[in-house]
Amino acid sequence: MLQNIQNSQTQMNTTKKIKRALVSVYHKEGLDEILTKLHKEGVSFVSTGGTQSFIESLGIPCDAVEDLTGYPSILGGRVKTLHPKVFGGILTRRDNPTDNEQISQYEIPEIDLVIVDLYPFEETVASGAAEQDIIEKIDIGGISLIRAAAKNFKDVIIVASKGQYQPLMNLLKEKGAGSTWEDRRWFAKEAFAVSSGYDSAIFNYFDKEDESYFRSAINQPMPLRYGENPHQAAKFFGDFSAIFDQLHGKEISYNNLLDIEAAINLIDEFDDLTFAILKHNNACGIASRPTVVDAWNDALAGDPVSAFGGILVTNTKVDQAAAEEINKIFFEVIIAPEYDKEALDILMQKKNRIILVRKDCTLSTKQFRTMLNGVLVQDKDLSIQTAADLEAITNRRPTAQEVEDLLFANKLVKNSKSNAITLVKNKQLCASGVGQTSRVDALKQAIEKAASFGFDLNGAVMASDAFFPFPDCVEIADKAGIKAVVQPGGSVNDKLSVDYCNEHDIAMVKTGIRHFKH
Numbered sequence: 001m002l003q004n005i006q007n008s009q010t011q012m013n014t015t016k017k018i019k020r021a022l023v024s025v026y027h028k029e030g031l032d033e034i035l036t037k038l039h040k041e042g043v044s045f046v047s048t049g050g051t052q053s054f055i056e057s058l059g060i061p062c063d064a065v066e067d068l069t070g071y072p073s074i075l076g077g078r079v080k081t082l083h084p085k086v087f088g089g090i091l092t093r094r095d096n097p098t099d100n101e102q103i104s105q106y107e108i109p110e111i112d113l114v115i116v117d118l119y120p121f122e123e124t125v126a127s128g129a130a131e132q133d134i135i136e137k138i139d140i141g142g143i144s145l146i147r148a149a150a151k152n153f154k155d156v157i158i159v160a161s162k163g164q165y166q167p168l169m170n171l172l173k174e175k176g177a178g179s180t181w182e183d184r185r186w187f188a189k190e191a192f193a194v195s196s197g198y199d200s201a202i203f204n205y206f207d208k209e210d211e212s213y214f215r216s217a218i219n220q221p222m223p224l225r226y227g228e229n230p231h232q233a234a235k236f237f238g239d240f241s242a243i244f245d246q247l248h249g250k251e252i253s254y255n256n257l258l259d260i261e262a263a264i265n266l267i268d269e270f271d272d273l274t275f276a277i278l279k280h281n282n283a284c285g286i287a288s289r290p291t292v293v294d295a296w297n298d299a300l301a302g303d304p305v306s307a308f309g310g311i312l313v314t315n316t317k318v319d320q321a322a323a324e325e326i327n328k329i330f331f332e333v334i335i336a337p338e339y340d341k342e343a344l345d346i347l348m349q350k351k352n353r354i355i356l357v358r359k360d361c362t363l364s365t366k367q368f369r370t371m372l373n374g375v376l377v378q379d380k381d382l383s384i385q386t387a388a389d390l391e392a393i394t395n396r397r398p399t400a401q402e403v404e405d406l407l408f409a410n411k412l413v414k415n416s417k418s419n420a421i422t423l424v425k426n427k428q429l430c431a432s433g434v435g436q437t438s439r440v441d442a443l444k445q446a447i448e449k450a451a452s453f454g455f456d457l458n459g460a461v462m463a464s465d466a467f468f469p470f471p472d473c474v475e476i477a478d479k480a481g482i483k484a485v486v487q488p489g490g491s492v493n494d495k496l497s498v499d500y501c502n503e504h505d506i507a508m509v510k511t512g513i514r515h516f517k518h
Contacts, residue, residue: 015178016155021113022090023055024048024065024081024142026120027162032058034115034169041177043113048080049073068109081141090114090148094155114149115159115168118142118194122201138202146191153188154181160191193219214375216368227254243361244335247344249354256311256333256354262415263313263335264358269384269411272427275299275314277307277331282416282434284310288408288427293322300329302429303453307331318343383513385410390486390509393498398507401426402461402484406509409463410486414515418465421446421473423482425460439464443473447480457481465515467491471500478504488514 021043025031028051035045035055045055045062055062066072069083081087089111092099103110118139125134149158157179159168164187171183197217204215218237227234234254244260246252252260262281267274275295276286285302289295292314300307312326312334323343326334333354334347347355368377387403398406409424416422417435421442424430431450433442443462450457458481467490468474474485474497485501489510501508 015175015180016112016184018043018112018157018177018179020044020046020089020109020111021115022046022065022081022086022111022145023062023115024051024145025115025117025162027117028054030162030165031115034165034172035060037169037172038113038177041172043177046109046111049077078140081145084108086111087144087148090145090156091152092155093152111149111156113157113159114145116142116145117161118146118198121198121205125201125205134205139198143195143198146195150188150191150195153184155184157184157187158191159187160194164190193217211377214368214377222252224254224257225251243359243363245357245359247339247355247357248348248351249333250352252354259311260333260335260356263311263333266412266415267313267315267335269415270315273314273316275312277302278311278313279306279309283412283429283432286412286429291321292316292319293325296322296325298428300325301453302431303449304329311335318347320346323347381414381515381517385511385513389511389513391489391512392507392509393489393494394501394506394508396501396505396507398461398484398509402507405461406463406484406486409461410511410515413463413465414517416465416517418516418518420465420517422463423447423450423455423457423460424463425455425457430455430457430460439466439468440472440476443476447476459483461485463487465517467494467514468497469493471496473497474500474506474508478506483507485509486511488512490514 018038021038023045024047035058039060045060046065046068047055047062048065052062052064065081065086069085071083073080085108088103088106088108092103092110119137119142121137124137146158146160149156159165171179197219200215200217220237220239222236222240224234224236226232236257240252258281259278263276263278266276266278266283270288272288273290273292273295274286274288275292276283277299278284284306285299287295287298289298295314308330310331312331314336317338317340318336319340320342323346327346327349331353333356335356335358337358347353365380365382366377367380368375385407387407390403390406405424405427408427409422412422412424412429412432413420416432419436419439419442420432420434421439422429422432423446431446433445436442436445447457460482461484462477462482464473464487467488469491470493477485483505484507486509489512498508
């Protein structure tokens with residue numbers, strides 16, 4: 001037993017030298033430096049088609065795979081490397097006498113390094129190509145080479161994408177053509193990440209909207225300082241830079257990401273020039289106005305206390321006038337599609353402020369989260385109600401101004417934690433009650449908050465994320481001066497609320513769509 005452990009440790013610590021490399025890649029950028037270094041280390045090459053021509057253009061001799069196998073590339077290039085003389089050279093176990101006898105018998109040369117990448121399947125799908133073109137981008141030989149070399153990592157290094165060119169170059173600079181067991185195992189791990197992600201993309205293309213199985217492979221891990229709390233480790237898996245350019249500030253945190261997503265989900269509801277302030281994923285201030293500075297000032301008025309340390313988001317350029325006002329408070333993050341130079345000069349005065357530029361980027365229409373021993377998957381709530389979706393269910397119909405405010409309030413309540421009530425007047429959030437176990441408590445919280453910041457609720461409107469099972473909410477709203485209400489409807493007791501509204505000249509509309517959010 002002790003001898004086996006010692007042998008294993010010896011193998012792990014032994015440096016293996018690369019003598020022969022198989023190179024067959026789609027992406028050749030950055031490959032020349034690697035090939036030149038390997039050539040100087042005495043490594044010989046075998047390759048296919050365009051890659052062979054590329055290697056030879058560097059003045060490096062290279063054998064053709066066809067000469068090794070005795071077969072040409074056939075079936076329009078579908079079969080090039082699928083041959084025992086290729087896979088035998090990769091999979092042979094150097095410490096296995098039987099393997100050594102067989103490769104000697106069949107004249108199979110050992111292959112110690114495989115550099116290969118895969119046809120751009122996801123890019124082809126994203127381009128809108130025809131299905132036959134997409135099918136042709138399902139790699140067969142490449143994926144097989146990756147799996148074979150990664151399986152035999154004890155003897156072989158596998159480089160499975162251009163993303164691993166630099167780590168390989170670093171290894172070559174440090175150790176020449178040598179590698180340790182740990183080095184090869186790391187490359188194998190990276191290779192299986194590539195192959196599993198590739199297969200997941202292919203499956204999801206065929207599965208489309210069936211959701212037969214849950215398969216998700218996301219690259220670009222972004223380490224975070226910590227999770228929701230300092231004692232929790234966290235990472236973000238995704239391409240943050242595809243959505244935002246960070247111009248300034250400290251590293252993005254886990255809680256920042258939650259708020260940033262909530263902010264863009266909210267602002268995407270609005271076509272008018274709008275500014276919003278969020279705290280813990282809920283809007284504490286938002287207004288639509290003709291100018292960005294007016295939108296900011298009226299959003300801040302909604303709750304200047306909660307705005308401290310908040311997330312700011314707008315759907316228009318931030319100019320100098322707005323930046324001068326924004327600069328007066330402490331905030332964590334600001335998101336906009338564009339900033340004036342003068343605005344940036346002002347906003348960058350505090351070194352930790354995170355300043356993000358929103359890019360054009362298509363986001364997923366699905367949401368998923370871990371749940372118990374599995375995953376919950378659902379469609380995102382992308383429904384945006386218009387005036388045509390509001391069904392009047394009381395004698396009094398809402399005025400044109402009330403309709404605008406009802407739609408505004410409904411967008412807000414959709415993006416607030418349930419149970420939620422939002423109070424709006426003139427396209428400005430007066431107050432909201434969010435995350436309450438009782439809808440009555442949410443309404444009372446909103447009314448009290450509006451009063452504390454000096455809002456007159458006479459003429460304001462109310463939105464609820466779910467139906468009213470009893471008339472108590474409309475009674476409380478009526479006493480506060482609210483005369484127009486939007487709710488999904490659908491309670492068996494809808495009539496009780498409608499009757500109260502009819503008796504007190506309140507306009508009530510329903511959307512038929514509930515907006516729970518947890």
